[in-house]
Amino acid sequence: MKHPWFFLLLLLLPTWAWSQNTPKYSNEFLAIGVGARALAMANAQVAITEDATAGYWNPAGLLHIQDDYAFSLMHASYFAGMANYDYGGFALKIDSLSRLGASIIRFGVDDIPDTRFLFDADGNLNYNNIRSFSAADYAFILSYARLFPNLKNLQLGANFKVIHRSVGIFANAWGIGLDVGAQWQHKNWRLGLVGRDITGTYNAWYFNPETFYDVFNQTGNTIPDNSVEITLPRMILDGAYYWDFLKQKGQKPIAGVMITAGADITFDGKRNTLAHSDFASIDPHAGMELNYKKTVFIRGGIGQFQKIKDFNGSTSTSFQPNFGLGLQIKAFTIDYALTDIGDQAEGLYSHVFSVQYSFSKKQ
Numbered sequence: 001m002k003h004p005w006f007f008l009l010l011l012l013l014p015t016w017a018w019s020q021n022t023p024k025y026s027n028e029f030l031a032i033g034v035g036a037r038a039l040a041m042a043n044a045q046v047a048i049t050e051d052a053t054a055g056y057w058n059p060a061g062l063l064h065i066q067d068d069y070a071f072s073l074m075h076a077s078y079f080a081g082m083a084n085y086d087y088g089g090f091a092l093k094i095d096s097l098s099r100l101g102a103s104i105i106r107f108g109v110d111d112i113p114d115t116r117f118l119f120d121a122d123g124n125l126n127y128n129n130i131r132s133f134s135a136a137d138y139a140f141i142l143s144y145a146r147l148f149p150n151l152k153n154l155q156l157g158a159n160f161k162v163i164h165r166s167v168g169i170f171a172n173a174w175g176i177g178l179d180v181g182a183q184w185q186h187k188n189w190r191l192g193l194v195g196r197d198i199t200g201t202y203n204a205w206y207f208n209p210e211t212f213y214d215v216f217n218q219t220g221n222t223i224p225d226n227s228v229e230i231t232l233p234r235m236i237l238d239g240a241y242y243w244d245f246l247k248q249k250g251q252k253p254i255a256g257v258m259i260t261a262g263a264d265i266t267f268d269g270k271r272n273t274l275a276h277s278d279f280a281s282i283d284p285h286a287g288m289e290l291n292y293k294k295t296v297f298i299r300g301g302i303g304q305f306q307k308i309k310d311f312n313g314s315t316s317t318s319f320q321p322n323f324g325l326g327l328q329i330k331a332f333t334i335d336y337a338l339t340d341i342g343d344q345a346e347g348l349y350s351h352v353f354s355v356q357y358s359f360s361k362k363q
Contacts, residue, residue: 026231027163029107029137034074034087036335036354040324041287042301044260047192047238051356052089055101055143058181058194059157062099062145065091067358074354083109101143108136133168155183163203170211177201190240201231238262254293261286274305297326331358
């Protein structure tokens with residue numbers, strides 16, 4: 001335990017070698033992010049997360065929760081409401097040294113038309129025969145965080161997650177994975193490191209060919225076989241600095257500012273990121289948060305840098321700027337984020353709201 005960072009890197013090494021033989025963007029719905037605060041700051045959260053959403057961002061951050069119970073909820077719509085992203089998180093204070101958390105995520109497209117029975121037995125078109133199904137991804141995350149007194153200023157945590165993906169009655173998959181995280185704090189400085197899917201997350205896919213065999217056979221499509229999909233490790237490293245200003249002698253600071261920056265590092269081959277190679281791709285991000293008496297918050301962030309090829313063959317760099325607001329009244333917090341201000345990035349903008357509430361048992 002004298003070198004926790006080295007231990008984390010050692011856990012990641014076995015799966016890095018598979019990067020040339022596994023698909024990119026597996027379980028990518030888990031990289032979208034949760035909480036309007038995080039999305040407003042371009043997902044620069046690993047070093048500063050300190051509420052119920054820490055079960056998603058960095059389980060070590062659960063140790064910042066001082067109340068006995070904490071809750072967090074979020075809903076976001078994408079592609080003009082076609083896809084919905086929902087999140088719920090819960091954290092429990094076990095004792096002064098440990099915390100327990102649970103999170104659930106659903107990202108799905110509902111009411112997809114199923115036109116297999118559009119024609120009746122006589123070959124007549126009958127729109128009443130159109131059915132619908134959903135394509136949805138689920139994640140169930142159990143988190144545990146522990147403070148070790150011998151490790152000064154260092155907090156550690158881990159996630160065990162269960163993945164379920166379904167495409168109506170046509171196919172579904174189950175998978176399990178592990179995350180580990182750490183936070184280090186000294187005075188106004190914070191560092192955070194998370195290793196997601198450190199041993200590889202394995203999704204076992206099962207297909208139901210009886211539901212689509214005839215159509216696939218008539219159209220010349222390949223009938224898929226049951227298979228295992230591997231999600232390779234991802235490292236997220238962030239650093240942050242916080243300082244107060246407008247201080248008055250003998251009173252709490254009136255305002256403060258936090259600046260945080262870092263990067264997502266993936267090992268599944270070359271991605272369209274600002275820095276990439278056949279071994280790894282680096283996607284930087286940065287965020288800032290201003291607060292007034294830690295009650296009113298103004299946030300901003302920038303991330304998702306990509307190279308875009310234009311019709312004339314030239315390339316340009318796009319990025320996603322974000323903005324957000326927050327209001328904390330005692331134990332209740334509501335946050336708002338507007339992602340992709342001015343539609344600068346390729347992804348569509350979205351309005352995101354999230355709420356948080358924490359409380360302690362009556363003495």
